[in-house]
Amino acid sequence: MAIVTLAEVKAQLNNVDDTDDDTELMLYADAATSALEEHKHEVIERREFTEQVTAGGSVLRLSHTPVVDLVSVVGVDSGQEWDTSRLRVSPSGLVRVLSGPALVGALEFTYTAGPAVPRPGEKLAALIVIQHLWETQRGRAGAVYAGDVVVPAGYAIPNRAAELLGAPTPVVA
Structure with a gap:
């Protein structure tokens, strides 16, 4: 690392x-x-993170920034996979739902953060x-x-x- x-x-x-x-x-x-x-x-060194977040709406924030890519979002209890193309993530770690249902419950986010x-x-x-x-x-x-x-x-x-x-x-x- x-x-x-x-x-x-x-x-x-x-x-x-x-x-x-x-x-x-x-x-x-x-x-x-x-x-x-x-x-x-x-x-400061690009790498992949997996983080559990409890969500209850259409906006949430990830912990490790700058975020460069959202790899996957999976419901912890349900195993439901979210379509990441329906989500937008900013470098500051803010995840927004562009279309579809809100992010609800315990979710596991896998994402890449850090400069190239x-x-x-x-x-x-x-x-x-x-x-x-x-x-x-x-x-x-x-x-x-x-x-x-x-x-x-x-x-x-x-x-x-x-x-x-x-x-x-x-x-x-």
Whole structure:
């Protein structure tokens, strides 16, 4: 689930020839991707989601955005399949019934969310987060001295990575 490759991570860490830490590095890459998605309130690596929603009308919202494709809608209890061509889904996850009956009951939505290609700022932010986490584990934990200023190392997303990501997407309940 990482938006960066092992080769990109190893290049960032100047760890290109060492293969001893490959599994751990990919764990860091997955964790960084997840942390960035939580920070942004949106999916940054395209993948498929399955989500159960209790519906009671002609409009509902899916949790993971930006939504790019609605794959299927199935009634959890009834097994009824909904014709997705009669539904419209917006990138913000808003699903509207265009024609036919309203969406009612417990429904299982399968859909694709996330950009086709990660944005360059997000990839670089992921690499910065991975490097930060890696260095704090490898002996640079605690305070980092920057001139006369002491910066605590107890955070996952450094400011420089957060700045690359931009403002989080507003959350709509």
